[in-house]
Amino acid sequence: MIQINDLHFAYPRQQVLFDGLSVKLETGSITGLLGKNGAGKTSLLKLITGLLHSTSGNLSVLGYNPKKREVAMLNDVFLVPEEFYFPPISINDYIRAYSPFYPRFDGEMMDRILIEFKLCAKGYLHKLSHGQKKKFLIAFALATRCRLLVLDEPTNGLDIPSKALFRKILAGSLDENQLVIISTHQVKDVENLIDKIIMLDNGRVIFQQTIAEISQKVSFISETSADVEGAIYTEAVPGGYRLMVPQGDTETAVDIELLFNAITNGKKIG
């Protein structure tokens, strides 16, 4: 679905950001794109959606070259950017104005998600809070039923109940033909949601594995002491330590934050 081979990219008059980046993503997954600030997450999302143009390399999204921004591709790609603009119209008007461009737009799903997010269709978009606007945009993105949904920091600005609701709605609104890429540095917000992790650092992919693969290789445990034999990575937390250890008899939930810190500190899990 997304095939990136030997991608090179640099902003004008700036250092090279991506120097030979390669990534492959298939449908039916929710992929978490993780990385520190400035790692290149948003730039990669913009390259995937055709908002930026690579210097060289191959980039294929749904079989299209995103640089061309062909209608058939745009019909099937929706980006929820971190910062966005809404015209001063009602939610209903926005849906009337934008939904006809998406052939698979599901009005019933839109209504259902609006109710779940407690958004009134008659409300004016410019009068909503940032979090409410974001919830509306996420609702619209899901209702388009695009095969590729790209969410850039979707939980920024959402309150705690809304974050939980976001996870629930996202998980319940997708089908196996869709791919969701979530870029975030708030890894706790997407835990139990994503099934593949890609980590970027300095414009390079430093880690790319599914949650199932990670679970087969390592476990995440809490101990009162850091002195555990074979521990791959240890981090002090209130009341003790969190450890990443080679997989033993019991399979644990993946602690993405600990995994992220371990990988960015140069640890390997095979």
Next chain:
Amino acid sequence: MQTNQLFSFQRLMLLGKQSFIINKKLIGISLAGFAGVLFMLLLLFLSKSNFSNWGNKEYMITFTFLFFTLGVIYSSLSFPAFRSKEKSITYLLLPATASEKFAFEILTRIVVFLLLMPLLYWVVANLAGAIVNYYVPRFTTYQFSFTQAFSAMADQGMFKGWGKLLFAQGVLFVFIASFAGASHFSKSPLLKTMFTISLIVAGYALFTYLLVKGLNLQAYHPANDRIVFVDSKNDAIAFFAILSTLINLCLLAVAWFCLKEKEA
């Protein structure tokens, strides 16, 4: 939904519908505001001329001034999405081809203005004239007619042969230059466009001056048959008509590529 990758009238209509839903209030307020202000302005001008010395020529001068001033400002507001990064993202990812988005901008920013503004002016001018004539019967030249104004211009030979094309392209240049500037410059497009055009004109004038002075061309008087073309006023009009057409096409091409290659 058609999946034509080049141009679909259905998607063009969708762009129109979308724009209308988003801007309907603004369009209504702008049209009413323009008509109201124009009406008051014309009443003021009529009163200043003591309701007697105001005829078709004066109406036409006012029209020409407003037509170009408002037209340049309005076409410099083309591609409004390019004024901010957030709007650009939404606009560029909207499922319509660059040709459709480009055609929509040309239609709404140039074609609609060229058709609607004279019509609105004609209605308001005749309304203002009729009202004044009702209260001030000595004001007899209250009817405004474009036909009469253009006939007067035609009588002066402005629309002979290539003159028509030169006139049309000259008018279009003002709008197209402003339109192309709006596609290229994100911030203050009108100022930057005017500055760029001034620089080009000044550069050309300086180059010509240096050429004439440096090569002493003012002393060069070739026989007419040695000049390849442009040896009469008609040829000059034809030359400038073709040149202005080419310039306008180039400016449209610039705007098109700016839209097509735009990044966010």
